[in-house]
Amino acid sequence: MKKILVILTGGTIGSKVEGKIINTTAASSYRLLQLYNEKYADDTGFEVIQPINILSENLTPVEWGVLCNCLLELDFEKYQGIIITHGSDTLSYTSALIGTMFENCSIPIVLVASNLALGLPGSNGMNNFRNAVCFIKSSDINGVFTIFENNKGEIPVYLSTHIVESDPFTDQFRSFTGKYFGKMIDEKFVATENYPCLMESDDISLAETYHHTKPSDISLAQKHQYPAKSDDILWNGNFDNKILLIHPYPGLNYNNIDLSSKPKAVLHYMYHSATACTTDGYSIIDFAKKCNDLGIDFYCASFKNKDAALYDSSAKIVNSGVIPLYNISCEAAYAKLIIMYNAD
Known part of the structure; x- marks a missing residue:
């Protein structure tokens, strides 16, 4: 079975809390895979790379260039899919960039983030990552998508060019179309009927x-x-x-x-x-x-x-x-x- 490539870029999902400071560390980024393997003893194989490691508010076009060049160097056919872990602050911008540049990709690429550092009560990072894995393994849909659990317990799947930035009070993302492309329900993808075609x-x-x-x-x-x-x-x-x-x-x-x-x-x-x-x-x-x-x-x-x-x-x-x-x-x-x- 082909592996899933995980591209770590930092962000809250790859951060550690020390006192009242949240920041990225080299070790904390890889903790996601450690926690996943401890919680889900399945047959999923991962390959992991980390081209950048920053809080996403510090993202510039330079880091975008590093990430895009990293993707361009890949042989997509080696992988079942790709998961990009990212900070939530600029998740919608990087989602749009990757969704535009790789709109016709031959495998699913899924971007995920976390509302809180992994391990904290209420953190959705692990759930987002788990559902990205399930989406790649079961949906049979290629393209670029973003998954981020909302405060209703729903796990929306966004077209990556349609997600818009999170509300600063509720920390909730929304879709430009007003509808989700679909949802993950019981770790299975359910598409939205009559999704708007723009x-x-x-x-x-x-x-x-x-x-x-x-x-x-x-x-x-x-x-x-x-x-x-x-x-x-x-x-x-x-x-x-x-x-x-x-x-x-x-x-x-x-x-x-x-x-x-x-x-x-x-x-x-x-x-x-x-x-x-x-x-x-x-x-x-x-x-x-x-x-x-x-x-x-x-x-x-x-x-x-x-x-x-x-x-x-x-x-x-x-x-x-x-x-x-x-x-x-x-x-x-x-x-x-x-x-x-x-x-x-």
């Missing part, structure tokens, strides 16, 4: 300045044909070309944003109605024009439907020449852009 979320208007083509709606997957074989993915090996991510709030003064480092693109996530301020002195339109004058591509998300009626402010934003993205989470939009602008 085809428009794959559409990105590619900027002429970057791709030297007429701007048109092209699926990132179609453009780069990300395949089942990891060694064919068109990525230059790092994330040196940066994307600036902006969230709106009342009073956001775009004059305070320094563009001297010249990011390759700006991703401006918007209010839920696909709006942002267009008032003089606080106008997203003026800022977008400034970016365009500097040769910085400007994307806005998330619009709901290409044919839907728009608020006056939204229509002005779209007509100003920004590149709209449809039905896509903030994390997934950021992941797609940072991959696209660092592609060969």
Whole structure:
């Protein structure tokens, strides 16, 4: 039987509590497998690697590059599946990145985290890991997924490009679609019927300045044909070309944003109605024009439907020449852009 590859990256699931400080250690990361083998005496074989070991709030595109290069060096056919252990703070971002880059992978890749350090009362880390193992062994579904038990005792399975970051008060994740892809029930995967298909979320208007083509709606997957074989993915090996991510709030003064480092693109996530301020002195339109004058591509998300009626402010934003993205989470939009602008 093929083994499951476990990629340890640190995070709470790989941390140790000493006094009132929680931090990663080399030994604590491997404790997960020790505890698993003590609790579940099954026939599962594991291979374990640890390319990085950090608390996930300290994650940067450098560590993303290490993780992605690690995956690209693998022969997927050697494994039954892959489990990536991760911190919860940036779990949704790394989920979106891996889910985008390896969307057509030939085996299941499952990301898991823990709400508390292993061994503490109420920790869900072991349960998440156990259900990732069961999902890989029994679901017969390939792709990239994220598993994280909620406070109702349910064990949701998310499409990794649809999970959005945890609420800071309840520590609960949610799906961008409002529905789980499925749940693990008695260690078996049960799919959600009529799960929303967000085809428009794959559409990105590619900027002429970057791709030297007429701007048109092209699926990132179609453009780069990300395949089942990891060694064919068109990525230059790092994330040196940066994307600036902006969230709106009342009073956001775009004059305070320094563009001297010249990011390759700006991703401006918007209010839920696909709006942002267009008032003089606080106008997203003026800022977008400034970016365009500097040769910085400007994307806005998330619009709901290409044919839907728009608020006056939204229509002005779209007509100003920004590149709209449809039905896509903030994390997934950021992941797609940072991959696209660092592609060969």
